Each structure stands twice: as structure tokens, then as C-alpha cells.
Amino acid sequence: MKKFLEVNQLAKKYPIKGEKNTFLSVFENINFSMQKGEFVCIVGHSGCGKSTILNNLAGLDSPSSGNIIMDNKNVKKPSLERGVIFQNHSLLPWLSVLKNIKMAIACKFKELSTKEIEKRALHFLEMVELQDAVKKLPHELSGGMKQRVGIARAFALAPELLLMDEPFGALDALTRGKIQDKLLEICEKTNQTIFMITHDIDEAILLSDRILLMSNGPQARIAESVHVNIPKPRNRAEIVNHPNYYLIRNHLVDFLINKSSEIAKGIQNNTIDDSEMPKNVSFTNTADLENRKAM
Amino acid sequence: MSRENIQTITLSLLILFLIFFIGELATTNGERNKKELSEYEQLMGLGEPQAHVPGPIEVLKLAVKELSHPFYDNGPNDKGIGTQLFYSILRVLAGYLLAVVIAIPIGFLIGMSPVFYNALQPYIQVLKPISPLAWMPLALFVIKDSILSSVFVIFICSIWPILLNTAFGVMSVKKDWLNVSKTLEMGPFETAFKIILPAALPTIFTGLRISMGISWLVIVAAEMLVGGTGIGYYVWNEWNNLDLTSVVFSILMIGIVGMGLDLLISQTSKYFMYQE
Numbered sequence A: 001m002k003k004f005l006e007v008n009q010l011a012k013k014y015p016i017k018g019e020k021n022t023f024l025s026v027f028e029n030i031n032f033s034m035q036k037g038e039f040v041c042i043v044g045h046s047g048c049g050k051s052t053i054l055n056n057l058a059g060l061d062s063p064s065s066g067n068i069i070m071d072n073k074n075v076k077k078p079s080l081e082r083g084v085i086f087q088n089h090s091l092l093p094w095l096s097v098l099k100n101i102k103m104a105i106a107c108k109f110k111e112l113s114t115k116e117i118e119k120r121a122l123h124f125l126e127m128v129e130l131q132d133a134v135k136k137l138p139h140e141l142s143g144g145m146k147q148r149v150g151i152a153r154a155f156a157l158a159p160e161l162l163l164m165d166e167p168f169g170a171l172d173a174l175t176r177g178k179i180q181d182k183l184l185e186i187c188e189k190t191n192q193t194i195f196m197i198t199h200d201i202d203e204a205i206l207l208s209d210r211i212l213l214m215s216n217g218p219q220a221r222i223a224e225s226v227h228v229n230i231p232k233p234r235n236r237a238e239i240v241n242h243p244n245y246y247l248i249r250n251h252l253v254d255f256l257i258n259k260s261s262e263i264a265k266g267i268q269n270n271t272i273d274d275s276e277m278p279k280n281v282s283f284t285n286t287a288d289l290e291n292r293k294a295m
Numbered sequence B: 001m002s003r004e005n006i007q008t009i010t011l012s013l014l015i016l017f018l019i020f021f022i023g024e025l026a027t028t029n030g031e032r033n034k035k036e037l038s039e040y041e042q043l044m045g046l047g048e049p050q051a052h053v054p055g056p057i058e059v060l061k062l063a064v065k066e067l068s069h070p071f072y073d074n075g076p077n078d079k080g081i082g083t084q085l086f087y088s089i090l091r092v093l094a095g096y097l098l099a100v101v102i103a104i105p106i107g108f109l110i111g112m113s114p115v116f117y118n119a120l121q122p123y124i125q126v127l128k129p130i131s132p133l134a135w136m137p138l139a140l141f142v143i144k145d146s147i148l149s150s151v152f153v154i155f156i157c158s159i160w161p162i163l164l165n166t167a168f169g170v171m172s173v174k175k176d177w178l179n180v181s182k183t184l185e186m187g188p189f190e191t192a193f194k195i196i197l198p199a200a201l202p203t204i205f206t207g208l209r210i211s212m213g214i215s216w217l218v219i220v221a222a223e224m225l226v227g228g229t230g231i232g233y234y235v236w237n238e239w240n241n242l243d244l245t246s247v248v249f250s251i252l253m254i255g256i257v258g259m260g261l262d263l264l265i266s267q268t269s270k271y272f273m274y275q276e
Helices: A050-058 A095-106 A114-127 A143-156 A173-190 A202-208 A243-268 A286-294 B004-026 B037-042 B056-068 B081-114 B114-127 B134-142 B148-170 B177-184 B188-226 B231-240 B242-273
Strands: A006-015 A023-034 A041-042 A066-069 A082-085 A161-165 A196-198 A209-212 A222-227 A277-282
Touching: A006 A050, A023 A050, A023 A196, A041 A050, A041 A202, A041 B177, A050 A161, A050 A196, A066 A286, A082 A143, A095 A114, A095 A143, A114 A143, A114 B177, A143 A161, A143 A173, A143 B231, A173 A202, A196 A277, A202 A209, A202 A243, A222 A243, B004 B056, B056 B081, B056 B242, B081 B114, B081 B148, B081 B188, B081 B231, B081 B242, B114 B148, B134 B188, B148 B242, B177 B188, B188 B242, B231 B242
Parallel strands: A041 A196, A041 A209, A082 A161, A161 A196, A222 A277
Antiparallel strands: A006 A023, A006 A066, A209 A222
16 A cells, blocks of 8 residues: 655754754654554654654654655645644634634635635534634633634644644643544544644554654654554543553553663664664554563 | 722722812912002002912813813914814824834834844834934924924834834744644735734734824924924913913823823724733
8 A cells, every 4th residue: 555654764953052063863763654544643752852753744844854755745844735733722812713713724725615614614613512612712712622623623624634743732631531532533534644742642542543652862763653453433431441452551651661761772872773663563462462572 | 880999989089189179279379469569569560460380270260261162263373272282183193104104014024034123123223212303403404394394203203112013023923823824825925914913913002002102292392392383382382471271281181182092092902902
């Protein structure tokens, strides 16, 4: 199957002040690909450059080296084909909820009439259950509602690839749960291709098809690509009963607590060869894990 | 009405009463005791009321008289207070609007481009602290018209706050909002009008308000210099007439009109305010 998105040897380096020709490398040798309809989460400690990778994918920032190819085209600048949901929702505070979405739709679908734009905006607001808040200004909404508007805006544009930068990071656990359910439901319907940053491994398992694990920065790498072998549609209550759930979860926790810093040290001491990264990790059942341990 | 409102109004009225009371106590009506004067002195006019700082009631009486016929015109030296204020407001608006039209686009440019900002910064810093009245002789010589010169003085004093506030507002537009415009593939004009302008408007209005305040301060001084018409000329003329009641009355009117102009802009700005 043809790859929809390909990231090749991506690296970001910043010059160090006062020292000529020395650079601080945030991340290097970042290689991964995505297929159409795939939901990929990226997990890693703060400072490993997750957000920078996402900004590079969006075209808001450019890498020091390496390239990103989407649909056979080089990603150089922002495009309506790549929607972004920012952590702080970034709604325009002087526009009502409806106008925020209408403005975005008008930018993408220039051929639509005013009525059609309004209809589309209302449709997506209904999808996130905000049909009663259309006239409100963003500051009149709760954090969760604002983020739902952000989701409605992003989905209304039907981008080829949707990028989400810790979209639920600022929300309380209950609200986050509700919005995750909503997102799960919408993804089921739209088969949207999504790349998402998160700190929450339960969220990553619940939502994604694949989880990319990053080693610690500087010189961070995508060390592993963990397949979430839990059938869809999923829901929060049942997913924990699946035999793979805790296997994946424990693996992720182990990676974040122990391996991410070990790999970082190994890379800095040149004792780890990163040419094979990311390593594919997959769990099919309990027996498989036992085999892997025995190996 | 809430308890707090009643307290506020009571206190406000009390202050008004105190002003009247102390004002009346501290001033005289200028009458002299004619009994102590000789017949000769009375014949010489020494018995007439002396020039004096008027009390509040005297000012109030004049205010009622003047404000009931605000637009009369008995020649160049005797025009109604309304006519004089009208001339002043007209000049302020002319200079001010000219400044708005020029300062907002330039402010936009400076705010969007660091090159322009840094290049223009030294000139702005030198020109800004110059008292607008210092331009008057030059303006009079070049423009050769006293009324247009006062308009120019208003223009030059109101341009700086608008310019700097516009630039500041444009510079401090949140990066997130600009990222939104980038991901929506907006062109530079669309970004300027749909994102930057509405985002910067509250700051721009701060500049508009400061400039209006300064303009109204400066017009009085400018008209004292150029003469002819206007509230500044009126004040100076009444001083020359030694009519201090009229002077106090016009001081009061300057304050009230200034308040009105400020209110006009602050009320308009409410439509463009937003809360994050």
C-alpha cells in the first residue's frame, strides 16, 4: 500500500549562543510514515521536540534537514490540507463560535454560498453537540467546549491530515474523557487521518492505531512504533478488558520511565545504532509476550 | 436602586454642595462699601464692582444666560459659547481625523515589519516629545493660514499616540492567531483585515483615546496663540476683558466638552473590545 505521509531523516538543530559552529540538536534521524485513515499518537517526555515535529508537519516551522512528503508533495508551508488543533484552542476571541467556524470554512471552500457555509458550520457544531452555543463568544465557553469548537473547526475543513497538539492537555479528567469519546465517535464516522501529540498513554491507547515513542532529548529519536492491536470500534469501559491493553500499557510505561533515558544515553555515547529505528513493536496475545521475553 | 448606588449619589451630591459652599465663602462679589468713599471717588467709578474671582452662583447664572443662547453672533469679539466650541471641535476633528488616516496605516506597517520599526524608531522618538505648539511658527510660515496652522498642530500632536499604539497592537497579536491564518492559507490582506486588525483594535483605540485627550488640551493653547475664534481664543479674550466669570464658565465648558469627546471614543471602542 502506498504511503500517504513520509517523514525522512528529519532533524532540528539550533545554534548555541556564543559558540560558532556548534549546534544543539533537538531531534535527529526522525523517520516514520503514515497511511491514509491511520490515527497515530506520539508520546515522549517534555523537551524531546514533539511539538516541533508537529509544527514541521503543519508547515509552520521548517526542519534543519530532512523532508516531509505528503501525497507525493514536499511539505514546505502551511496548507488547508493539513488542519491543526492547537493545545490552547486558538479560537478568535472577537468572533462568535459560529463565525469562527464559518470563517475557516469560507477559506477552504471558496465556492460555497453563505447559506451553504452556515449549514456546514452548523452541521459540525451539532456533531460536537454545541448547537446551543453558536452565538456565544469563546470566553463565554468552558475549556472543554472551546476545545470542541476547535475540533468542529478542524473537521469542518476536512483536511487530508489532522494534526493535534495535546488537544486535551489543559482539561480536567472528566471533560477529557467525554471529549475523547466524542473524538472516537467522529473518527469512526469520518475515517480522518490524525497525528496527535499526547502525554496521556491511556488516551493514546484508546484513540490510536499506532503509538510512536520518542527517546529523551537532546538528539531525540523515534525509538519505537507500537501497534495498538485492539479492534475498533473501541470504548473506554471495554478496552481495559482486552488482553492486549495492559501489555501495551505496561510496555509504554516501561519505555517512558526506563528506556527513553537509556536510549538517549546510548545515542549520546554512540553505543546504540539508530539506523533501524523506529523498531516495530506489536502485541498479539499473551503468549507472544512470553516468547519475546524468552528471546 | 442598590445601597451602593444610593451611597455613591449621596457622596457625589455632598461634594457638589461642598464646592458651592466653599466657593461662595472663598469669593466675594466684588462690591465695595460705597459709604467709605468720598463723592469724588464715587464719581471716578471706584464704587463699581471690582474684578474678582466669581463664586459658583455667579458662574451658574452666567451659564444659564450663555447656554440659553449658545450660538449668537454679535461680531468678532462677542460670539456665543456654542459657536466658539463648535469652531474648536471642528479644528480638533479635522486634525485628528487626518492623523487617524495617516497614523493607522503607518502604524500597521511598523508593527508588521521589524525593518520599518527599527528604521523609523529614531525619528519617532525625536518627534514625539516635541511640544505641538513649538511647530506653530513653522506652520504659520509654511501654511500662511492661522486656522489651518492650528489644525496642523492638532494633527502633529495626535499622530504619535495613534501611531505607536497601532504598531504595538499589531506587534502583540498572538502568534496562535497568526498560525490560524497561516493554516487557513490566508493572503496578507486577508490576514491584515480579518486577524490583525480586529486583534489590534482595542490597543488602537487606546491610542485614539489618548490622542483625543491631547488634542483637546492643545487646541485651547493653539487658539490662544492664533486667535480669531474658538474656545481658547474665547478664554483669552475674556481675560483681556477681565471678565473672570466668563473665564471660569469657559473653563468648565472645556472640561465638559473634553469629557464628551472622551466618552464618544470610549463608548465606540466597546464594540471592538474582546475578552480572551
